[in-house]
Amino acid sequence: MKNILYTLMAGVLLLSACSKSLDKEPLSQISPDKSFSSENELHLYVLSFYDKMLPYADYDDNGFTSLYGETSDNIVTNSLDGKLTGNRLVPVSGGGWTWDNLRNVNYFLQNYQRGGLSPNITQKYAAVAKFFRAYFYANMVEHFGDVPWYSKPIETTDNAALTKARDPRTLVMDSVVNDIDFAIANLPVTQSPGEVNKWTALALKSRLCLFEGTFRKYHTEFKLPDADRFLQLAADAAQQVIDQGPYTIYSTTPDKAYADLFHSLTVNPTEVILARQYSASLQIFHNVNYYTVSPSFGKPGLEKKLVNTYLMKDGSRFTDKPGYASMQFLQETKDRDPRLAQTVRTPGYKRVDGTTVLAPSYSGTVTGYQLTKFVTAAANDANGKSPTPLPIFRYAEVLLNFAEAKAELGTLTQADLDKSIKRLRDRVGMPGLTLTSANANPDPYLVAQYTHVNGGNAGVILEIRRERRIELVMEGFRWNDLMRWKEGHLLALQYKGAYFPGTGSFDLDGDGKTDLVIYDGTQPSVPDAQFLKLGTDVTLENGAAGGDITVNPNTPKKFNEDRDYLYPLPTQDILLNPNLKQNPNW
Structure with a gap:
């Protein structure tokens, strides 16, 4: 039953409704004098924490979450939000500065022992709660920097707590590490992709400590100490999963293993540590098929x-x-890393349930590189009908966290690469990464992008970043990666798509038939072709002379290096609490 947690969330949602302020009790609470007297009550309550753990989520300028990572330089759409145009607004309320999830967790931690149950029963549920508090606060620090630390629910009469200033980032993150260490020590070790376990907590520790370590290393303007301490914590947590955990990289054949992992309608527990699950039988879906087609x-x-x-x-x-x-x-697209053909439509592509070879559909992609990751059978193409599970933590990320943390520390060895990056490349039949070769000959293409990487390990750091971007595309990491590496300038570059030499007829999949016509003037008559009018349906970099597709060419893109690495606090909260100060230059 644990492995179908998210397919049961429709019922659990009744328990997860919380107020949107710190000074109200969760609507899901049970009377403290009568609650938590059985293990079932403890379990039922902590299930309410999971609903707010959204994969692939980030806050846009209106404070909403946007799935699948559009607001970065991995995936491009036909519109740009304020994070990419420099027109971000300070929100009146919301914008990610919301605390209802924390209130729910802290209420539990204050009351879970009232039922008089043995610590042998209660500790693992306290560990779940502390896992989610660490998850919550790591996310808040990533977005806002300093934030007030609350370890208990706030009463309406506690004016000092309601109006406290933001605590230093250093204090908050040390508290986060304490929480996640408690979770690691007290969670069960059993594989369970529907609920958190010890390995989930170690994966989270590797993730949040890698973020913090690299943020402190590259953002010298904040004068934050202990970058190497956090990088070591990240490496150690990941190594514990590698050395002691039950996970491995899912593998079948190189030309399909990566794609199969994300096309499966059930969670693959060999690699996926924690996932949000969906169910056609229970009519709980997400929207990735419709999104891509x-x-x-x-x-x-x-x-x-x-x-x-x-x-x-x-x-x-x-x-x-x-x-x-x-x-x-x-x-x-010929003879490339097989993950390219398992992420976008390339020549020879067929739908999961199909027999027909399909070229990229320009009605479904603005760049020509049409997404296929997570895309299942055509029967699921309707709006809101995708049943594929969405991983929140998977072993591949842990391997990448390990390699990057060790590289940033300067302690990476070839043996470290062989038990991390090599395993990802082995899945798709690619050669492994050689430490000495990478450092002796850094890739100029990557050097030009990642402007803060230097030193004797620069070449391998760049290669690990390449691997991370490719392996985790569409999994929601890219925005935070650019923020922690201090490479936000990449978001201000013109987004581009496939190259065309100008107008004409194009065979995209090599079958001898015209798949696409780019024309200027009157649309020609070509059977079974797609048509794009130059300057109306598509823009090429040099117009009729050809070039890469340019996406939103008339919308300027900006990134403010002195401001945009942190989110703004809502004006309403600053007015209500005069001790809150706005982030710099907002």
Whole structure:
């Protein structure tokens, strides 16, 4: 039953409704004098924490969550929100500065022992609560920096707590580490992709400590200490999962293993540590199929620089090839890292349940690199009908966290790479990463992008970033990665898509038939082709002379280096609490 947690969340939602302020009791609470007298009551309550753990989520300028990572330079859509145009607004309320989830957790931690149950029963549920408090606060610090630390629910009469100032980031993150260490020590070790266990807590520790360590290392303007301490904590947590955990990289054959992991309608427990699950039988869905095939949902596609980042199948660099920048789709997708063909439509692509070879559909992608990751059978293409599980933690991320933390510390060895990056490349039949070669010859294409990487380990750090971007695409990591690396300037670059030499007819999949016509003037008559009018349906970098597709070319993109690495606090909260101070330059 634990493994179908999220398919049961429709009933559990009744228990997860909370107030939206710190000074009200959770609507889900049971009277403290009568609650938590059985293990079932403890379990039922902590289930309410899970609903707020959304994978692939980030706050946009209106404070909402946007799925699948559009607000970064991995996936491009036909519109840009304020985070990418420099027009972000200070919200009146919300904007991520919400505390109802914390209130729910702290209420539990204050009351879970009232039922008089043995610590042998209660400690593991306290560990779940502390896991979610660590998760909550790590997210708040990532977005806002300093935040007030609350370890108990706040009463309406506690004016001092309600109006306290923000605590230093250093204090908050030390408290987060204490919480996650308690969770690690007290959670069960049994594999359970529907509920948190010891390995989930270790994965979270590796994630949040890697963020904090690299943020402190690269953001010297904040003068934060102990970057290496957090990097070591990240490496140690990941290594414990690697050395002692029950997980491995799912593998079948190189040409399908990566895709199969995300096409499966059930969680693969060998690699997925924790997932949000969906169910056709219970009518609980998400929307990834419709998102990737519908012309009315942004027409997402991979960005050109990400596509250029995929290596050749033999491990050599695509961007070292002469003329790479003007290669057309059929040529540029040939003999690449197999994960490219398992992430977007490339020549020979068929739907999961299909037999027909399909070229990219330009009605479903604005860049020409049409997403296929998580996309299942065509029967699930209707709005809100995707049943695939969405991983929140998987073993691949732990391996990447391990390699990056060790590289940033300067302690990475070839053996470390062989038990981390090599396992990811082995899945798709790619050569492993060699430490000495990477450092002796850093990739100029990546050097130009990641401007703060330096030192003797620069080459391998860049290669680990390449691997992370490719392996975790569409899993919601890219925005936070750019923020912690201090590489927000990449968000201000023009987003681009596939290259075309100008107007004409194009065979995208090599079957000898025209798949796409780009025309200027009157639309020609070509059977079974897609049509894009130059300047109306598509913009090429040099107009009729050709070039890469440029997406939203008339909308300026900006990133404020002195402001945008932290989110603004809502004006309403600052007015209600005069001890809160706004983040710099907002």
